[in-house]
Amino acid sequence: MILKRILPFVLGTLVVSSCGKRSKTHVITDFSQPVFDTLVPYEKPLIPYGVALFKVQGSVNDTIAIRFLGLDRKYMGSFSDDLKMEYYGMIPVAFLFDPLQATEGEVRVEFEIQ
Numbered sequence: 255m256i257l258k259r260i261l262p263f264v265l266g267t268l269v270v271s272s273c274g275k276r277s278k279t280h281v282i283t284d285f286s287q288p289v290f291d292t293l294v295p296y297e298k299p300l301i302p303y304g305v306a307l308f309k310v311q312g313s314v315n316d317t318i319a320i321r322f323l324g325l326d327r328k329y330m331g332s333f334s335d336d337l338k339m340e341y342y343g344m345i346p347v348a349f350l351f352d353p354l355q356a357t358e359g360e361v362r363v364e365f366e367i368q
Contacts, residue, residue, distance in 0.1 A: 277366035278349075285314075285353035293347040293367050306341035307366045310334070314359030321350040322365060330356075341367055 276293045295303055308322045311334040319328050323339055341347065347367055 275368040279364045282351055282361045285356050289351040291349045295343045295367060303341050303343035303367055305368055306339045306347055308337040309364045312359060312361035314356040316355040318356045319352040319354050323347050
C-alpha cells in the first residue's frame with residue numbers, strides 16, 4: 255500500500271532530475287590525433303543548469319592535455335581527477351583531448367552538465 259503511494263513520487267523525481275542533463279563518455283586509446291566534443295545545453299530546460307562535472311582516469315606513456323570548460327589540465331603516467339564547476343547554461347561546453355607527446359595508453363573521460 256505504501257509502495258503504491260511512494261512509487262509515483264520516486265518516478266516523478268527521477269524524470270524531473272534528469273531533465274536538462276547532458277553527458278558524454280569517451281574511452282581514448284588512439285593517440286594519433288586530438289579528440290574534440292561539445293555538450294550543447296537545452297534551450298529551455300525544466301530545471302536550470304548549475305553544475306558541470308568532469309571525471310578523467312587513465313594511464314599514458316607521456317604527457318597529455320585536456321581542456322574542459324576553458325580549464326586546461328596536463329596529465330602523465332597513471333592519474334585520476336574529478337572536477338565540479340559552476341555552470342549556468344546558455345553556452346556550449348567544449349572538451350578537447352590533446353595527446354601531446356603521448357603515443358599509447360588508455361584514458362576514460364566522462365563529462366556532464368546538469
